[in-house]
Amino acid sequence: MATTATTTTATQPRAQMAAQGSVSSSASVRPYKDFLTPLLHRRFTHAALLTLLFCWIGAIYLSTSKSWIWWWFPLGTAGLRALLLFIPCLAVFIAQVMNMEVGGRNTTSGFETWVQRATESRTWMTLLWYCFSGWFFGEVYIWSSSEEAELGWIDYGRAYERPRANENPVVLRCLFMLFSVASAIGFLGSGRDNVKIEEVEKTVQQLQKEGRESKVPEPLRLLYAQAGAVLRHTLSWTFVGLVFAALTYLLVLRTLAWNWMAYPLARLMVRNLPENSGPSGIIHGSMLFRQAVSGCSMLVALWEVSSVVFTIFVHQLPLKRGQPLTSELKDASAIMLSKSSDPNGSLLRGLNAKKTMPRGFAFWELHLISTGFDARRKTVFSEVDRNPKSSWAQTSSLCLAQITAISERISKANEPTEYQNKAAETEQQRRQQEYLIAQQREKTLSLPRIAQRGVLSERDVVAKQQSTALQTFGNVTRSFGQSPGAPNPIAPQARKAIEWTEQRTILNRIRFSPASLQQEADKFALQFLQTPLGEPFRQTFARRVQAVVFGVPYSSKANILHAAKSLVRLAVASLKEDDYGQVAPSIPTLIRTFTGAIANVNRFVGTLAPHWTDVQFQEHDRQVSEVQELVSVLREGLEEVVLAFGEYATSLGLSAKELREAREAVGRRDVRERAV
Incomplete structure (x- = not known):
């Protein structure tokens, strides 16, 4: 294992490697x-x-x-x-x-x-x-x-x-x-x-x-295929x-x-x-x-x-010319075709770019370097004197950031639901407190004292007398119709009309109440969403899941897949190519990140409630192919890393619980046995 050779002499002397690293770090790095x-x-x-x-x-x-x-x-x-x-x-x-x-x-x-x-x-x-x-x-x-x-x-x-x-x-x-x-x-x-x-x-x-063996250029073959x-x-x-x-x-x-x-x-x-x-x-x-x-x-x-x-x-x-984009190229006569004083430095600047074009192509190039260019891949492990961190440390942190961002987006997506639940609980507690205070206030209330009454003015006395007179007239009129043996002053036809009016009034009140209007609006909206015209307004389960897992407004799926594959390939290759043993301490973080991302994605997909506009949702719609592809890549990478570093798990700082969780995330029972 190359990680045990930290004290041995490398192919080049340590002083020479440090000198080369200092030169590359001091030189100006070209942007990607x-x-x-x-x-x-x-x-x-x-x-x-x-x-x-x-x-x-x-x-x-x-x-x-x-x-x-x-x-x-x-x-x-x-x-x-x-x-x-x-x-x-x-x-x-x-x-x-x-x-x-x-x-x-x-x-x-x-x-x-x-x-x-x-x-x-x-x-x-x-x-x-x-x-x-x-x-x-x-x-x-x-x-x-x-x-x-x-x-x-x-x-x-x-x-x-x-x-x-x-x-x-x-x-x-x-x-x-x-x-x-x-x-x-x-x-x-x-x-x-x-x-x-x-x-x-x-x-x-x-x-x-x-x-x-075809001699036709690749673009022409692609054009012919799409003709x-x-x-x-x-x-x-x-x-x-x-x-x-x-x-x-x-x-x-x-x-x-x-x-x-x-x-x-x-x-x-x-x-x-x-x-x-x-x-x-x-x-x-x-x-x-x-x-x-x-x-x-x-x-x-x-x-x-x-x-x-x-x-x-x-x-x-x-x-x-068949080489990574940031590599330095020379022809057969040693003539410089493409100059690059610090290829890995330029690549790191591309991985950390804010725009999607350079960042996407940089992760794409990193994947190609990790899987197909051994000489260039070894330089990631050999550049240990780069500022502020080594090439491996910066590369791994940028790749892990792509995977960690999945869990962060899922946590933010779950925040509104958690906030609503907490707000509902707080509102219920507040209403209970108000009810208890009201009951306590009713118990403590006593009869009003005469000294507490205010002095009535002449206008109040006149208004009170008028209201008393109206009330007396109403009572006399009402008693005329309610006296024993007195005939009903309202005709049967008029009484039926009054009853019909009362029923219609009650029905209209129920029909035009806010709750009834909201119910009618929801019914109309659901009927509209089921038509082809309502399709653009549906927030389908698949689109909502992809927006959270891969990010918005542009999907980071390609960057995440390339970051995961590159990390796994670099970690496995470090067993033979990492002469300084700098990859081994990063393995626990890599395993924990992969395990957490797999668990969070599976939990999010399994518990996310469909949106009310997703009128055609079925339970099998939870199987989103793009998300399944991501989980499959993470599982395969996690399995490969655990199998490669399983015998060093204890010395690296991984506990039995973390290995068990990684095995469960992979979904393979034999991973633990093969790793041990």
Whole structure:
């Protein structure tokens, strides 16, 4: 065991290691973003070049040249048109970069997601960029058409007809803008702007198994695998969107677009146009339909390809030339390709970053280093003179903080329930005290003394006499009807009317009481929540659990999984690679943290009451797949650590109770026996 070699001589002398550590600590550490930003820029450039190729294909499709060379030659009009078509794709790239985050958005309901989106400035900037993309594409598409397309602002008609404003280009431009708004909303709701690390890792593993000997680059294979999905989405979105856009134009935008865009522009070109009497009407309807289908499908296809290509290139492993991102790289001739004076220092700065992008990629890189790069992993144990703590101490504390945060969020989520229970108990005690005080006060009250009465004024005497006279008159009247043998002064019909009125009054009081109104409102709300329109307002059990376990507003699931896996791998590897024995004292904390997180998550999932809006909740809904995956990773890691360090449990400071709790958390009976 390498932990017992703390007093032995390492591969390098201790003085030399200390000197190297002091040099690395005194040197300026480059921020993690200095490595991540150039990497993303290179990937952005590669994605742009591949997208430009598809724009060139689109430019060939729009070409009207009859020459067999110029209709495709990239240095002619086809190349210029391809560059113009690339501008709408570039706008989509900008929108994706602006919204890019690590981890999906974590909210308790769909309505909360849209509220968060609506209050963010980048949401409206995304809408503007998509509108610019659709508008610019429309201009390129219309101006690339031939004269036979009838897309000019003026319809000159035949020789004997007066020129008039043409509505066809207005229709196409409005369709493109409506598609832009719908695509922006769909992009914001689809979550394509988030870097989903788990999906990237699964896809990479699958491609590595299927095509180990393939010479085709990985991005092209991924693009080929998603070609069918892109085609299906383009066709479905085009035809469904056309119906929606056409109805919206005819019912809402037609008159507005004609009065504010079509006729004023046409009047600038031809002064002798007739007076504006409304839209002139669509001419060449079949041709306009073909243009709408081809233009909208081409626009959606460019958006889809741009989004997929950007995702494929940018959402890749944090590696550079097959090495970790923060590592120093040299070619075969010892020429420096990437300089890094303190790789682990830069990585630690990334792990401690506040923004989700550098922090997510840093934990991703740490996981890759822990599992696939032995030489770099050993440096985590050898850098013991780093300020303020060693590399292992800082790495382990940052990773454990991700796991400890789960228990902290669960405790905060349980605080409102505990506070309500305490408040109810306090209120009940207060009411009991008030009741006892009131009873005691009634017992101590005596008859009022005459000396305590105030002196009555003349106004009080007159009012008292009037009230006494009214009371006397009422008593006489009442006695007239209640005298023995006297007839009832109220007729039977009137008596029935009075009784009916009294019953209706009582029913109305019950019906319009606050409790009854609240009951009716709750009934209506439950009926609404059961409809498809009420689905965005449901706070489902799964979303509430994920919001607490993984955090908000963005999920930290990938960071937690990478932190747990990296800690376990580093701890197990320390048995052979930790020459200074600094990992062994951290093992009890690691085991306690993993055990506590597993117990807290299981308890929280088992005891959390469903929200009243979760009208479709069933008991089997407590099995949330994402949370189960997290618990499974923690259990497997805890089992591996206990098996590796079980024989040193007593010397490390672990008690039999803690080992038993760890065994129960793992759920394996043989862990204790195998560990001992």
